[in-house]
Amino acid sequence: xxxxxxxxxxxxxxxxxxxLHTLHRITRLLEQSGVDYVIGGSGMLYGLGLVDxxxxxxxxxxxxxxxxxxxxxxxxxxxxxxxxELYGSGCKLRIExxxxxxxxxxxxxxxxxxxxxxxxxxxxxICGGLRIASPTLWFAAYALMGRTEKAALLETYxxxxxxxxxALSHLRGEPLPAELSERLNRLPSxxx
Numbered sequence: 365x366x367x368x369x370x371x372x373x374x375x376x377x378x379x380x381x382x383x384l385h386t387l388h389r390i391t392r393l394l395e396q397s398g399v400d401y402v403i404g405g406s407g408m409l410y411g412l413g414l415v416d417x418x419x420x421x422x423x424x425x426x427x428x429x430x431x432x433x434x435x436x437x438x439x440x441x442x443x444x445x446x447x448x449e450l451y452g453s454g455c456k457l458r459i460e461x462x463x464x465x466x467x468x469x470x471x472x473x474x475x476x477x478x479x480x481x482x483x484x485x486x487x488x489x490i491c492g493g494l495r496i497a498s499p500t501l502w503f504a505a506y507a508l509m510g511r512t513e514k515a516a517l518l519e520t521y522x523x524x525x526x527x528x529x530x531a532l533s534h535l536r537g538e539p540l541p542a543e544l545s546e547r548l549n550r551l552p553s554x555x556x
Contacts, residue, residue: 380417383464387421390459390466394423397435401425401468402485402497411494414517420465424472424485424497429455432468450509452480474508478539481508486531489556500531507544519547526554
């Protein structure tokens with residue numbers, strides 16, 4: 365006899381298996397074409413074991429748009445290349461008919477008070493079987509986006525495990541708000 369919590373856990377596992385299948389289908393295409401990428405956003409949090417579900421997949425790359433398009437040839441793509449109030453990324457390609465939605469963000473950057481902060485597609489390693497983005501860069505990204513809950517989750521993670529020195533060095537060269545710079549300076553650091 366199964367209770368409701370067992371049913372919910374099983375459903376969540378099956379749901380994530382289907383979402384991971386969607387992700388792997390797209391990342392295989394990128395890998396076969398030699399496009400370097402990392403998984404950011406909630407997918408990175410999932411890989412770190414900090415959340416148990418994802419809403420969508422955000423793939424980050426610094427590869428040229430032409431290479432990404434060639435890798436995804438045959439898939440229907442919607443391109444958004446105009447800066448917005450918050451983002452200044454070079455380009456965002458949304459892959460149509462994916463469940464959950466998959467977006468490839470090229471040249472990720474977020475607007476801060478003093479200008480755009482460039483957040484390169486640096487790896488945070490393989491976690492949970494996923495090629496995740498730098499947790500340090502995504503802590504800064506979530507803070508800049510005003511997503512305080514996710515920023516706090518990563519800040520706690522980084523206080524415990526340490527922030528990547530190379531990511532901290534990169535962020536010190538970006539036009540970050542003073543409050544975020546202070547938070548980054550309080551993090552212990554480590555070599556990757």
